[in-house]
Amino acid sequence: MERAGHAAADLAESLAGTGGHILIVAGPGANGGDAFVTARLLRERFFAVSLVALTTSAATATQGADPDDTAAARVAFVAEGGELLESIPDDTPWALIIDGLFGIGLSRPPRERAAELISAMNALARRHACPVLALDCPSGLNADTGHAQPTTVRASHTLSFIAAKPGLLTGDGPDYCGQLRVDSLGLTSGAANPGTTAAATDSVPPREKPPSAPSAPLISLNTAEPPPEPAAQGHIIQRRSFARHLRARASNSHKGSFGSAVIIGGAPGMAGAALLAGRAALKLGAGRVYLGLLDERFGSVDPVTPELMLRPASSLAAQTADALLLGPGLGSGETAQRLMEQLCGGPVPLVLDADALNLLSTHPALAARVHSRQAATVLTPHPGEAARLLASSINAVQSDRIAAASALARRFNAHVVLKGSGSIVALADGRWFINTTGNPGMASGGMGDVLGGILVALLSQGWPADEAALAAVHLHGAAADRLAEAGIGPIGLTASETIDAARHLFNRWCAGAE
Numbered sequence: 001m002e003r004a005g006h007a008a009a010d011l012a013e014s015l016a017g018t019g020g021h022i023l024i025v026a027g028p029g030a031n032g033g034d035a036f037v038t039a040r041l042l043r044e045r046f047f048a049v050s051l052v053a054l055t056t057s058a059a060t061a062t063q064g065a066d067p068d069d070t071a072a073a074r075v076a077f078v079a080e081g082g083e084l085l086e087s088i089p090d091d092t093p094w095a096l097i098i099d100g101l102f103g104i105g106l107s108r109p110p111r112e113r114a115a116e117l118i119s120a121m122n123a124l125a126r127r128h129a130c131p132v133l134a135l136d137c138p139s140g141l142n143a144d145t146g147h148a149q150p151t152t153v154r155a156s157h158t159l160s161f162i163a164a165k166p167g168l169l170t171g172d173g174p175d176y177c178g179q180l181r182v183d184s185l186g187l188t189s190g191a192a193n194p195g196t197t198a199a200a201t202d203s204v205p206p207r208e209k210p211p212s213a214p215s216a217p218l219i220s221l222n223t224a225e226p227p228p229e230p231a232a233q234g235h236i237i238q239r240r241s242f243a244r245h246l247r248a249r250a251s252n253s254h255k256g257s258f259g260s261a262v263i264i265g266g267a268p269g270m271a272g273a274a275l276l277a278g279r280a281a282l283k284l285g286a287g288r289v290y291l292g293l294l295d296e297r298f299g300s301v302d303p304v305t306p307e308l309m310l311r312p313a314s315s316l317a318a319q320t321a322d323a324l325l326l327g328p329g330l331g332s333g334e335t336a337q338r339l340m341e342q343l344c345g346g347p348v349p350l351v352l353d354a355d356a357l358n359l360l361s362t363h364p365a366l367a368a369r370v371h372s373r374q375a376a377t378v379l380t381p382h383p384g385e386a387a388r389l390l391a392s393s394i395n396a397v398q399s400d401r402i403a404a405a406s407a408l409a410r411r412f413n414a415h416v417v418l419k420g421s422g423s424i425v426a427l428a429d430g431r432w433f434i435n436t437t438g439n440p441g442m443a444s445g446g447m448g449d450v451l452g453g454i455l456v457a458l459l460s461q462g463w464p465a466d467e468a469a470l471a472a473v474h475l476h477g478a479a480a481d482r483l484a485e486a487g488i489g490p491i492g493l494t495a496s497e498t499i500d501a502a503r504h505l506f507n508r509w510c511a512g513a514e
Protein backbone atom coordinates (compact mmCIF):
# COMPACT_ATOMS: atom_id res chain seq x y z
CA MET A 1 0.00 0.00 0.00
CA GLU A 2 2.85 2.33 0.82
CA ARG A 3 4.42 1.57 -2.57
CA ALA A 4 1.09 2.09 -4.32
CA GLY A 5 0.74 5.45 -2.60
CA HIS A 6 4.23 6.50 -3.71
CA ALA A 7 3.55 5.53 -7.33
CA ALA A 8 0.22 7.37 -7.24
CA ALA A 9 1.70 10.48 -5.64
CA ASP A 10 4.41 10.62 -8.32
CA LEU A 11 1.87 10.45 -11.13
CA ALA A 12 -0.51 12.84 -9.35
CA GLU A 13 2.28 15.37 -8.98
CA SER A 14 2.91 15.36 -12.71
CA LEU A 15 -0.81 15.64 -13.48
CA ALA A 16 -1.68 18.39 -11.00
CA GLY A 17 1.12 20.81 -11.87
CA THR A 18 2.42 23.14 -9.21
CA GLY A 19 0.31 24.66 -6.51
CA GLY A 20 -2.98 23.05 -7.56
CA HIS A 21 -5.70 21.85 -5.21
CA ILE A 22 -6.21 18.10 -5.23
CA LEU A 23 -9.43 16.36 -4.28
CA ILE A 24 -9.07 12.79 -3.04
CA VAL A 25 -12.00 10.46 -2.41
CA ALA A 26 -11.21 7.45 -0.23
CA GLY A 27 -13.27 4.28 0.17
CA PRO A 28 -13.51 1.83 3.08
CA GLY A 29 -11.14 -0.85 1.79
CA ALA A 30 -7.52 -1.07 0.71
CA ASN A 31 -8.20 1.14 -2.33
CA GLY A 32 -9.10 3.81 0.21
CA GLY A 33 -5.90 2.92 2.05
CA ASP A 34 -3.95 3.69 -1.13
CA ALA A 35 -5.77 7.01 -1.25
CA PHE A 36 -4.81 7.88 2.33
CA VAL A 37 -1.13 7.12 1.65
CA THR A 38 -1.27 9.18 -1.55
CA ALA A 39 -2.91 12.06 0.31
CA ARG A 40 -0.28 12.00 3.06
CA LEU A 41 2.57 12.00 0.54
CA LEU A 42 1.06 14.81 -1.53
CA ARG A 43 0.66 16.93 1.61
CA GLU A 44 4.32 16.28 2.39
CA ARG A 45 5.06 17.63 -1.09
CA PHE A 46 3.15 20.84 -0.23
CA PHE A 47 0.01 20.20 -2.27
CA ALA A 48 -3.30 21.46 -0.94
CA VAL A 49 -5.21 18.22 -0.42
CA SER A 50 -8.90 17.82 0.42
CA LEU A 51 -9.80 14.28 1.38
CA VAL A 52 -13.37 13.05 1.55
CA ALA A 53 -13.89 9.54 2.88
CA LEU A 54 -16.91 7.37 2.14
CA THR A 55 -17.08 6.43 5.80
CA THR A 56 -15.77 8.97 8.21
CA SER A 57 -16.00 6.91 11.37
CA ALA A 58 -12.89 4.90 12.13
CA ALA A 59 -15.04 2.00 13.34
CA THR A 60 -16.65 1.43 9.93
CA ALA A 61 -13.45 2.03 8.10
CA THR A 62 -11.90 -1.30 8.89
CA GLN A 63 -13.93 -3.65 6.72
CA GLY A 64 -11.66 -3.86 3.67
CA ALA A 65 -9.32 -6.61 2.55
CA ASP A 66 -6.46 -5.07 4.50
CA PRO A 67 -8.30 -3.41 7.36
CA ASP A 68 -5.19 -2.91 9.47
CA ASP A 69 -3.25 -1.29 6.63
CA THR A 70 -6.15 0.93 5.67
CA ALA A 71 -6.75 2.03 9.25
CA ALA A 72 -3.03 2.67 9.72
CA ALA A 73 -2.89 4.75 6.52
CA ARG A 74 -5.85 6.79 7.71
CA VAL A 75 -4.29 7.31 11.14
CA ALA A 76 -0.97 8.37 9.58
CA PHE A 77 -2.73 10.87 7.32
CA VAL A 78 -4.59 12.42 10.25
CA ALA A 79 -1.51 12.31 12.51
CA GLU A 80 0.37 14.43 10.00
CA GLY A 81 -2.35 17.08 10.01
CA GLY A 82 -4.63 15.74 7.29
CA GLU A 83 -8.33 16.35 7.70
CA LEU A 84 -11.23 14.04 6.83
CA LEU A 85 -13.94 16.10 5.20
CA GLU A 86 -17.61 15.12 5.35
CA SER A 87 -18.33 16.59 1.95
CA ILE A 88 -16.58 18.01 -1.08
CA PRO A 89 -15.89 21.75 -0.77
CA ASP A 90 -17.86 23.47 -3.54
CA ASP A 91 -15.77 26.54 -4.18
CA THR A 92 -12.40 25.01 -5.01
CA PRO A 93 -10.99 24.99 -8.54
CA TRP A 94 -9.60 21.44 -8.60
CA ALA A 95 -6.38 20.77 -10.47
CA LEU A 96 -6.76 17.01 -10.04
CA ILE A 97 -9.26 14.54 -8.63
CA ILE A 98 -8.05 11.21 -7.29
CA ASP A 99 -10.48 8.32 -7.11
CA GLY A 100 -9.58 5.92 -4.31
CA LEU A 101 -13.13 4.82 -3.57
CA PHE A 102 -13.23 1.21 -4.82
CA GLY A 103 -10.69 -0.96 -6.62
CA ILE A 104 -10.89 -4.68 -7.24
CA GLY A 105 -13.14 -5.11 -4.21
CA LEU A 106 -16.26 -3.52 -5.72
CA SER A 107 -18.97 -5.94 -4.68
CA ARG A 108 -22.22 -4.26 -5.74
CA PRO A 109 -23.50 -1.26 -7.67
CA PRO A 110 -22.54 1.98 -5.92
CA ARG A 111 -25.60 3.55 -4.29
CA GLU A 112 -26.45 6.51 -2.07
CA ARG A 113 -23.35 8.29 -0.76
CA ALA A 114 -20.97 6.17 -2.86
CA ALA A 115 -22.91 6.96 -6.03
CA GLU A 116 -23.14 10.62 -5.04
CA LEU A 117 -19.38 10.84 -4.61
CA ILE A 118 -18.78 9.21 -8.00
CA SER A 119 -21.26 11.53 -9.72
CA ALA A 120 -19.66 14.51 -7.99
CA MET A 121 -16.17 13.50 -9.15
CA ASN A 122 -17.40 13.20 -12.75
CA ALA A 123 -19.29 16.50 -12.62
CA LEU A 124 -16.37 18.40 -11.03
CA ALA A 125 -13.93 17.01 -13.58
CA ARG A 126 -16.18 18.31 -16.35
CA ARG A 127 -16.69 21.68 -14.65
CA HIS A 128 -13.00 22.30 -13.96
CA ALA A 129 -11.69 20.42 -17.00
CA CYS A 130 -9.27 18.68 -14.68
CA PRO A 131 -7.78 15.19 -14.91
CA VAL A 132 -9.17 12.32 -12.85
CA LEU A 133 -6.68 9.74 -11.65
CA ALA A 134 -8.24 6.41 -10.68
CA LEU A 135 -6.22 4.30 -8.29
CA ASP A 136 -6.02 0.70 -9.52
CA CYS A 137 -9.43 0.83 -11.24
CA PRO A 138 -12.11 3.48 -11.81
CA SER A 139 -14.72 3.07 -9.07
CA GLY A 140 -17.81 1.36 -10.43
CA LEU A 141 -15.93 -0.62 -13.08
CA ASN A 142 -15.64 -4.35 -12.47
CA ALA A 143 -11.90 -5.00 -12.70
CA ASP A 144 -12.47 -8.63 -13.68
CA THR A 145 -15.00 -8.20 -16.44
CA GLY A 146 -14.87 -4.64 -17.76
CA HIS A 147 -18.55 -4.11 -16.94
CA ALA A 148 -19.26 -0.55 -15.76
CA GLN A 149 -22.09 0.24 -13.39
CA PRO A 150 -24.37 3.13 -14.43
CA THR A 151 -22.51 5.27 -11.90
CA THR A 152 -18.81 4.82 -12.58
CA VAL A 153 -15.85 7.17 -12.36
CA ARG A 154 -14.78 8.32 -15.80
CA ALA A 155 -11.03 8.62 -15.33
CA SER A 156 -8.61 10.41 -17.60
CA HIS A 157 -5.80 8.31 -16.13
CA THR A 158 -5.75 4.99 -14.35
CA LEU A 159 -2.76 3.72 -12.42
CA SER A 160 -3.14 0.00 -11.93
CA PHE A 161 -1.02 -1.73 -9.32
CA ILE A 162 1.06 -4.88 -9.73
CA ALA A 163 -0.49 -5.90 -13.10
CA ALA A 164 -3.19 -4.87 -15.52
CA LYS A 165 -6.58 -6.31 -14.64
CA PRO A 166 -8.61 -7.83 -17.49
CA GLY A 167 -11.57 -5.53 -16.96
CA LEU A 168 -9.45 -2.47 -17.61
CA LEU A 169 -8.78 -3.69 -21.15
CA THR A 170 -12.08 -4.97 -22.46
CA GLY A 171 -15.74 -3.97 -22.67
CA ASP A 172 -16.35 -0.65 -20.91
CA GLY A 173 -12.85 -0.66 -19.39
CA PRO A 174 -10.91 1.36 -21.97
CA ASP A 175 -13.58 4.09 -22.05
CA TYR A 176 -13.58 4.54 -18.28
CA CYS A 177 -9.84 4.12 -17.64
CA GLY A 178 -8.50 6.80 -19.96
CA GLN A 179 -4.74 6.45 -20.23
CA LEU A 180 -3.75 3.26 -18.48
CA ARG A 181 -0.46 2.79 -16.70
CA VAL A 182 0.64 -0.25 -14.78
CA ASP A 183 3.10 -0.08 -11.90
CA SER A 184 4.37 -3.44 -10.71
CA LEU A 185 5.31 -1.91 -7.32
CA GLY A 186 8.48 -3.93 -7.66
CA LEU A 187 6.53 -7.10 -6.90
CA THR A 188 6.89 -9.01 -10.15
CA SER A 189 10.01 -10.03 -11.92
CA GLY A 190 10.55 -9.33 -15.57
CA ALA A 191 7.15 -8.84 -17.15
CA ALA A 192 6.05 -5.62 -15.52
CA ASN A 193 8.33 -2.77 -14.63
CA PRO A 194 7.29 0.29 -12.68
CA GLY A 195 5.70 2.82 -14.96
CA THR A 196 5.20 0.58 -17.94
CA THR A 197 2.02 0.91 -19.90
CA ALA A 198 -0.40 -1.98 -20.01
CA ALA A 199 0.71 -2.89 -23.48
CA ALA A 200 4.23 -3.44 -22.21
CA THR A 201 3.27 -6.23 -19.85
CA ASP A 202 1.36 -9.22 -21.10
CA SER A 203 0.41 -10.74 -17.83
CA VAL A 204 -2.93 -10.19 -16.18
CA PRO A 205 -3.57 -11.75 -12.80
CA PRO A 206 -5.74 -14.79 -12.17
CA ARG A 207 -9.40 -13.91 -11.93
CA GLU A 208 -9.50 -14.45 -8.19
CA LYS A 209 -10.20 -12.04 -5.39
CA PRO A 210 -8.02 -11.76 -2.28
CA PRO A 211 -9.32 -14.33 0.22
CA SER A 212 -11.26 -11.86 2.34
CA ALA A 213 -12.85 -10.03 -0.57
CA PRO A 214 -16.42 -10.86 -1.56
CA SER A 215 -16.52 -13.49 -4.28
CA ALA A 216 -18.42 -12.33 -7.33
CA PRO A 217 -19.61 -15.07 -9.67
CA LEU A 218 -17.19 -15.63 -12.51
CA ILE A 219 -20.01 -16.09 -14.96
CA SER A 220 -23.32 -14.34 -15.22
CA LEU A 221 -24.51 -15.94 -18.40
CA ASN A 222 -27.93 -17.40 -18.76
CA THR A 223 -26.73 -20.81 -19.88
CA ALA A 224 -27.45 -24.29 -18.69
CA GLU A 225 -23.75 -24.92 -18.17
CA PRO A 226 -22.23 -25.09 -14.72
CA PRO A 227 -20.03 -22.11 -13.78
CA PRO A 228 -16.54 -22.57 -15.17
CA GLU A 229 -13.47 -23.26 -13.14
CA PRO A 230 -11.49 -20.11 -12.41
CA ALA A 231 -9.73 -19.33 -15.67
CA ALA A 232 -6.06 -19.98 -16.16
CA GLN A 233 -3.91 -16.89 -16.23
CA GLY A 234 -4.79 -14.55 -19.08
CA HIS A 235 -2.47 -12.58 -21.30
CA ILE A 236 -2.43 -9.44 -23.35
CA ILE A 237 -1.76 -10.30 -27.00
CA GLN A 238 1.69 -9.16 -27.99
CA ARG A 239 3.63 -9.71 -31.15
CA ARG A 240 5.75 -12.26 -29.36
CA SER A 241 2.60 -14.37 -28.85
CA PHE A 242 2.89 -15.38 -32.53
CA ALA A 243 6.27 -13.99 -33.65
CA ARG A 244 7.75 -17.38 -34.53
CA HIS A 245 5.56 -17.44 -37.66
CA LEU A 246 6.58 -13.99 -38.86
CA ARG A 247 9.27 -14.70 -41.40
CA ALA A 248 10.44 -13.65 -44.81
CA ARG A 249 9.33 -15.79 -47.72
CA ALA A 250 11.78 -18.20 -49.30
CA SER A 251 12.95 -17.08 -52.75
CA ASN A 252 12.18 -20.47 -54.17
CA SER A 253 8.45 -20.39 -53.58
CA HIS A 254 5.33 -20.43 -55.75
CA LYS A 255 1.64 -19.76 -55.21
CA GLY A 256 1.11 -23.33 -54.07
CA SER A 257 3.49 -22.63 -51.19
CA PHE A 258 0.97 -20.28 -49.60
CA GLY A 259 -2.13 -22.34 -49.84
CA SER A 260 -5.65 -22.06 -51.17
CA ALA A 261 -8.20 -20.16 -49.16
CA VAL A 262 -11.84 -20.90 -49.88
CA ILE A 263 -14.48 -18.41 -48.78
CA ILE A 264 -18.17 -19.22 -48.95
CA GLY A 265 -20.80 -16.51 -48.61
CA GLY A 266 -22.29 -13.68 -50.66
CA ALA A 267 -25.97 -14.55 -50.87
CA PRO A 268 -28.08 -12.21 -53.05
CA GLY A 269 -27.61 -8.64 -51.83
CA MET A 270 -24.64 -9.55 -49.64
CA ALA A 271 -21.81 -10.11 -52.10
CA GLY A 272 -19.84 -7.21 -50.60
CA ALA A 273 -19.14 -9.11 -47.40
CA ALA A 274 -17.62 -12.04 -49.27
CA LEU A 275 -15.63 -9.73 -51.56
CA LEU A 276 -14.12 -7.90 -48.61
CA ALA A 277 -13.10 -11.18 -47.02
CA GLY A 278 -11.67 -12.39 -50.33
CA ARG A 279 -9.66 -9.23 -50.90
CA ALA A 280 -8.30 -9.39 -47.38
CA ALA A 281 -7.29 -13.03 -47.83
CA LEU A 282 -5.52 -12.19 -51.09
CA LYS A 283 -3.68 -9.18 -49.73
CA LEU A 284 -2.60 -10.98 -46.59
CA GLY A 285 -0.81 -13.59 -48.60
CA ALA A 286 -3.01 -16.57 -49.47
CA GLY A 287 -1.57 -18.19 -52.64
CA ARG A 288 -5.01 -18.64 -54.22
CA VAL A 289 -8.36 -17.32 -53.08
CA TYR A 290 -11.58 -18.96 -54.24
CA LEU A 291 -14.79 -17.11 -53.55
CA GLY A 292 -17.91 -19.23 -53.55
CA LEU A 293 -20.86 -16.89 -53.93
CA LEU A 294 -24.41 -18.00 -53.26
CA ASP A 295 -25.61 -15.25 -55.57
CA GLU A 296 -24.88 -17.04 -58.83
CA ARG A 297 -25.91 -14.02 -60.91
CA PHE A 298 -22.89 -12.14 -59.67
CA GLY A 299 -20.62 -13.27 -62.49
CA SER A 300 -17.22 -14.88 -62.44
CA VAL A 301 -14.97 -11.84 -62.08
CA ASP A 302 -14.56 -9.12 -59.51
CA PRO A 303 -13.32 -6.30 -61.78
CA VAL A 304 -11.64 -4.55 -58.83
CA THR A 305 -9.79 -7.69 -57.81
CA PRO A 306 -9.61 -9.98 -60.84
CA GLU A 307 -7.14 -12.17 -58.95
CA LEU A 308 -10.05 -13.57 -56.95
CA MET A 309 -11.49 -16.75 -58.42
CA LEU A 310 -15.24 -16.41 -58.24
CA ARG A 311 -17.25 -19.61 -58.45
CA PRO A 312 -20.79 -20.72 -57.67
CA ALA A 313 -20.68 -21.74 -54.01
CA SER A 314 -22.01 -25.22 -54.73
CA SER A 315 -19.13 -25.93 -57.11
CA LEU A 316 -16.57 -25.08 -54.45
CA ALA A 317 -17.80 -27.63 -51.97
CA ALA A 318 -15.40 -30.17 -53.38
CA GLN A 319 -12.59 -27.69 -54.06
CA THR A 320 -9.31 -28.55 -52.42
CA ALA A 321 -8.79 -25.95 -49.74
CA ASP A 322 -6.06 -25.44 -47.21
CA ALA A 323 -8.36 -23.27 -45.13
CA LEU A 324 -12.01 -22.42 -45.24
CA LEU A 325 -14.03 -19.37 -44.22
CA LEU A 326 -17.78 -19.78 -44.04
CA GLY A 327 -20.16 -16.98 -43.36
CA PRO A 328 -19.61 -13.52 -44.86
CA GLY A 329 -23.00 -12.67 -46.34
CA LEU A 330 -23.94 -16.35 -46.30
CA GLY A 331 -27.58 -15.79 -45.35
CA SER A 332 -29.61 -18.35 -43.49
CA GLY A 333 -31.55 -20.09 -46.22
CA GLU A 334 -31.60 -23.77 -47.11
CA THR A 335 -28.61 -23.51 -49.46
CA ALA A 336 -26.53 -21.91 -46.76
CA GLN A 337 -27.50 -24.62 -44.32
CA ARG A 338 -26.74 -27.39 -46.80
CA LEU A 339 -23.32 -25.90 -47.57
CA MET A 340 -22.52 -25.71 -43.91
CA GLU A 341 -23.46 -29.33 -43.40
CA GLN A 342 -21.29 -30.30 -46.35
CA LEU A 343 -18.25 -28.28 -45.36
CA CYS A 344 -18.15 -28.39 -41.59
CA GLY A 345 -16.91 -31.94 -41.42
CA GLY A 346 -13.88 -31.40 -43.68
CA PRO A 347 -10.31 -31.98 -42.56
CA VAL A 348 -9.06 -28.38 -42.99
CA PRO A 349 -8.99 -25.43 -40.57
CA LEU A 350 -12.36 -23.70 -40.60
CA VAL A 351 -13.37 -20.14 -39.69
CA LEU A 352 -17.04 -19.53 -38.97
CA ASP A 353 -18.30 -15.96 -39.00
CA ALA A 354 -21.51 -13.96 -39.31
CA ASP A 355 -24.42 -15.97 -40.76
CA ALA A 356 -22.54 -19.24 -40.29
CA LEU A 357 -22.60 -18.51 -36.55
CA ASN A 358 -26.31 -17.77 -36.65
CA LEU A 359 -26.95 -21.10 -38.39
CA LEU A 360 -24.88 -22.77 -35.71
CA SER A 361 -27.03 -21.26 -33.00
CA THR A 362 -30.26 -22.56 -34.54
CA HIS A 363 -29.17 -26.01 -35.74
CA PRO A 364 -28.01 -28.29 -32.93
CA ALA A 365 -26.87 -30.96 -35.40
CA LEU A 366 -24.46 -28.45 -36.97
CA ALA A 367 -23.21 -27.47 -33.53
CA ALA A 368 -22.52 -31.12 -32.71
CA ARG A 369 -20.69 -31.48 -35.98
CA VAL A 370 -18.49 -28.49 -35.27
CA HIS A 371 -17.73 -29.76 -31.78
CA SER A 372 -16.50 -33.08 -33.12
CA ARG A 373 -14.35 -31.70 -35.95
CA GLN A 374 -10.85 -33.13 -36.20
CA ALA A 375 -9.28 -30.00 -37.68
CA ALA A 376 -9.19 -26.65 -35.87
CA THR A 377 -12.22 -24.36 -35.79
CA VAL A 378 -12.22 -20.63 -35.15
CA LEU A 379 -15.44 -18.77 -34.33
CA THR A 380 -15.45 -14.99 -34.67
CA PRO A 381 -18.69 -13.72 -33.11
CA HIS A 382 -19.58 -10.16 -32.22
CA PRO A 383 -21.46 -9.87 -28.92
CA GLY A 384 -24.87 -10.32 -30.60
CA GLU A 385 -23.78 -13.53 -32.31
CA ALA A 386 -22.15 -14.74 -29.10
CA ALA A 387 -25.40 -14.12 -27.24
CA ARG A 388 -27.34 -16.20 -29.77
CA LEU A 389 -24.80 -19.02 -29.59
CA LEU A 390 -25.04 -19.06 -25.79
CA ALA A 391 -28.83 -18.61 -25.74
CA SER A 392 -28.12 -15.57 -23.66
CA SER A 393 -28.36 -11.81 -24.06
CA ILE A 394 -25.93 -9.18 -25.32
CA ASN A 395 -25.92 -7.59 -21.86
CA ALA A 396 -24.97 -10.87 -20.24
CA VAL A 397 -22.17 -11.43 -22.76
CA GLN A 398 -20.84 -7.91 -22.36
CA SER A 399 -21.02 -8.07 -18.59
CA ASP A 400 -18.35 -10.79 -18.63
CA ARG A 401 -16.73 -11.05 -22.04
CA ILE A 402 -13.97 -13.39 -20.94
CA ALA A 403 -16.45 -15.82 -19.41
CA ALA A 404 -18.62 -15.67 -22.54
CA ALA A 405 -15.73 -16.31 -24.94
CA SER A 406 -14.41 -19.11 -22.74
CA ALA A 407 -17.86 -20.72 -22.50
CA LEU A 408 -18.12 -20.69 -26.31
CA ALA A 409 -14.65 -22.17 -26.70
CA ARG A 410 -15.64 -25.05 -24.43
CA ARG A 411 -19.06 -25.52 -25.98
CA PHE A 412 -17.77 -25.74 -29.54
CA ASN A 413 -14.29 -27.10 -28.87
CA ALA A 414 -13.01 -24.13 -30.87
CA HIS A 415 -10.88 -21.03 -30.66
CA VAL A 416 -13.15 -18.03 -30.19
CA VAL A 417 -12.60 -14.40 -31.07
CA LEU A 418 -15.20 -12.29 -29.26
CA LYS A 419 -15.07 -8.98 -31.10
CA GLY A 420 -15.64 -5.53 -29.65
CA SER A 421 -13.60 -3.13 -27.53
CA GLY A 422 -10.77 -5.26 -26.15
CA SER A 423 -11.41 -8.35 -28.29
CA ILE A 424 -11.08 -11.58 -26.35
CA VAL A 425 -9.43 -14.63 -27.87
CA ALA A 426 -10.39 -17.71 -25.87
CA LEU A 427 -8.51 -20.80 -27.01
CA ALA A 428 -9.88 -24.31 -27.00
CA ASP A 429 -7.31 -25.31 -24.36
CA GLY A 430 -8.71 -22.80 -21.83
CA ARG A 431 -6.15 -20.00 -22.19
CA TRP A 432 -7.52 -16.56 -22.96
CA PHE A 433 -6.03 -13.35 -24.32
CA ILE A 434 -7.10 -9.72 -24.54
CA ASN A 435 -6.23 -7.62 -27.56
CA THR A 436 -5.28 -3.99 -26.92
CA THR A 437 -4.91 -2.80 -30.50
CA GLY A 438 -7.78 -1.20 -32.39
CA ASN A 439 -10.00 1.83 -32.07
CA PRO A 440 -13.63 2.89 -32.43
CA GLY A 441 -13.12 3.48 -36.16
CA MET A 442 -13.45 -0.28 -36.46
CA ALA A 443 -17.11 -0.03 -35.54
CA SER A 444 -18.07 0.10 -39.21
CA GLY A 445 -19.48 -2.25 -41.82
CA GLY A 446 -17.23 -4.93 -43.27
CA MET A 447 -14.57 -4.94 -40.54
CA GLY A 448 -15.58 -8.43 -39.42
CA ASP A 449 -15.36 -9.69 -42.99
CA VAL A 450 -11.84 -8.32 -43.24
CA LEU A 451 -10.85 -10.03 -40.00
CA GLY A 452 -12.21 -13.32 -41.36
CA GLY A 453 -10.22 -12.81 -44.57
CA ILE A 454 -6.98 -12.12 -42.69
CA LEU A 455 -7.54 -15.19 -40.56
CA VAL A 456 -8.20 -17.55 -43.45
CA ALA A 457 -5.13 -16.16 -45.25
CA LEU A 458 -2.88 -17.01 -42.31
CA LEU A 459 -4.44 -20.45 -42.00
CA SER A 460 -3.94 -21.17 -45.68
CA GLN A 461 -0.27 -20.28 -45.23
CA GLY A 462 0.04 -22.95 -42.60
CA TRP A 463 -0.22 -20.98 -39.38
CA PRO A 464 -1.61 -23.01 -36.46
CA ALA A 465 -5.15 -21.85 -35.74
CA ASP A 466 -4.50 -20.55 -32.22
CA GLU A 467 -1.62 -18.31 -33.23
CA ALA A 468 -3.43 -17.31 -36.44
CA ALA A 469 -6.37 -16.08 -34.35
CA LEU A 470 -4.08 -14.08 -32.06
CA ALA A 471 -2.13 -12.61 -34.97
CA ALA A 472 -5.17 -11.74 -37.10
CA VAL A 473 -6.91 -9.89 -34.27
CA HIS A 474 -3.76 -8.03 -33.27
CA LEU A 475 -2.80 -7.13 -36.83
CA HIS A 476 -6.31 -6.00 -37.76
CA GLY A 477 -6.41 -3.61 -34.78
CA ALA A 478 -2.85 -2.41 -35.30
CA ALA A 479 -3.62 -1.60 -38.94
CA ALA A 480 -6.64 0.45 -37.90
CA ASP A 481 -4.52 2.23 -35.28
CA ARG A 482 -1.90 3.07 -37.87
CA LEU A 483 -4.60 4.60 -40.09
CA ALA A 484 -6.13 6.56 -37.21
CA GLU A 485 -2.69 7.97 -36.32
CA ALA A 486 -2.45 9.22 -39.92
CA GLY A 487 -5.86 10.90 -39.69
CA ILE A 488 -7.59 8.19 -41.74
CA GLY A 489 -9.98 7.45 -38.91
CA PRO A 490 -11.23 6.76 -36.43
CA ILE A 491 -14.11 8.67 -38.04
CA GLY A 492 -14.80 7.35 -41.50
CA LEU A 493 -12.28 4.52 -41.43
CA THR A 494 -13.34 1.89 -43.96
CA ALA A 495 -12.81 -1.84 -43.94
CA SER A 496 -11.13 -1.71 -47.37
CA GLU A 497 -8.54 0.77 -46.10
CA THR A 498 -7.79 -1.56 -43.22
CA ILE A 499 -6.90 -4.36 -45.64
CA ASP A 500 -4.12 -2.33 -47.28
CA ALA A 501 -2.80 -1.08 -43.95
CA ALA A 502 -2.75 -4.64 -42.59
CA ARG A 503 -0.82 -5.79 -45.65
CA HIS A 504 1.75 -3.03 -45.15
CA LEU A 505 2.19 -3.80 -41.48
CA PHE A 506 2.32 -7.56 -41.99
CA ASN A 507 5.07 -7.20 -44.58
CA ARG A 508 7.06 -5.04 -42.19
CA TRP A 509 6.58 -7.49 -39.34
CA CYS A 510 7.63 -10.42 -41.54
CA ALA A 511 10.68 -8.49 -42.75
CA GLY A 512 11.62 -7.66 -39.15
CA ALA A 513 11.40 -3.97 -40.07
CA GLU A 514 9.37 -3.11 -36.97
Ligand SMILES: NC(=O)C1=CN([C@@H]2O[C@H](COP(=O)(O)OP(=O)(O)OC[C@H]3O[C@@H](n4cnc5c(N)ncnc54)[C@H](OP(=O)(O)O)[C@@H]3O)[C@@H](O)[C@H]2O)[C@@H](O)CC1
Binds near residue numbers: 064
Ligand atom coordinates in the same frame (compact mmCIF):
# COMPACT_ATOMS: atom_id res chain seq x y z
N1 LIG B 1 -3.80 -6.94 -3.30
C1 LIG B 1 -2.68 -6.24 -3.11
O1 LIG B 1 -1.62 -6.81 -2.91
C2 LIG B 1 -2.70 -4.78 -3.16
C3 LIG B 1 -3.93 -4.12 -3.24
N2 LIG B 1 -3.98 -2.79 -3.32
C4 LIG B 1 -5.23 -2.09 -3.28
O2 LIG B 1 -6.24 -2.82 -2.65
C5 LIG B 1 -7.42 -2.74 -3.41
C6 LIG B 1 -8.34 -3.84 -3.08
O3 LIG B 1 -8.71 -3.63 -1.74
P1 LIG B 1 -10.01 -4.31 -1.13
O4 LIG B 1 -9.97 -5.77 -1.39
O5 LIG B 1 -10.08 -3.86 0.25
O6 LIG B 1 -11.18 -3.72 -2.01
P2 LIG B 1 -11.65 -2.22 -2.29
O7 LIG B 1 -11.66 -2.08 -3.76
O8 LIG B 1 -10.91 -1.25 -1.51
O9 LIG B 1 -13.19 -2.24 -1.84
C7 LIG B 1 -13.65 -3.06 -0.78
C8 LIG B 1 -14.41 -2.25 0.21
O10 LIG B 1 -15.41 -1.52 -0.46
C9 LIG B 1 -16.69 -1.91 0.00
N3 LIG B 1 -17.59 -1.89 -1.13
C10 LIG B 1 -17.50 -2.60 -2.27
N4 LIG B 1 -18.45 -2.23 -3.13
C11 LIG B 1 -19.16 -1.26 -2.52
C12 LIG B 1 -20.27 -0.48 -2.90
N5 LIG B 1 -20.84 -0.59 -4.10
N6 LIG B 1 -20.76 0.42 -2.02
C13 LIG B 1 -20.21 0.57 -0.80
N7 LIG B 1 -19.13 -0.15 -0.39
C14 LIG B 1 -18.63 -1.05 -1.24
C15 LIG B 1 -16.50 -3.24 0.60
O11 LIG B 1 -17.50 -3.45 1.53
P3 LIG B 1 -18.19 -4.89 1.66
O12 LIG B 1 -18.52 -5.37 0.28
O13 LIG B 1 -17.19 -5.74 2.33
O14 LIG B 1 -19.42 -4.62 2.47
C16 LIG B 1 -15.11 -3.09 1.22
O15 LIG B 1 -15.20 -2.36 2.42
C17 LIG B 1 -6.89 -2.74 -4.82
O16 LIG B 1 -7.83 -2.32 -5.76
C18 LIG B 1 -5.72 -1.80 -4.69
O17 LIG B 1 -6.15 -0.46 -4.76
C19 LIG B 1 -2.79 -1.95 -3.41
O18 LIG B 1 -2.63 -1.34 -2.15
C20 LIG B 1 -1.56 -2.70 -3.83
C21 LIG B 1 -1.41 -4.03 -3.14
Ligand SMILES: [K+]
Binds near residue numbers: 031100103136
Ligand atom coordinates in the same frame (compact mmCIF):
# COMPACT_ATOMS: atom_id res chain seq x y z
K1 LIG C 1 -10.50 3.56 -7.58
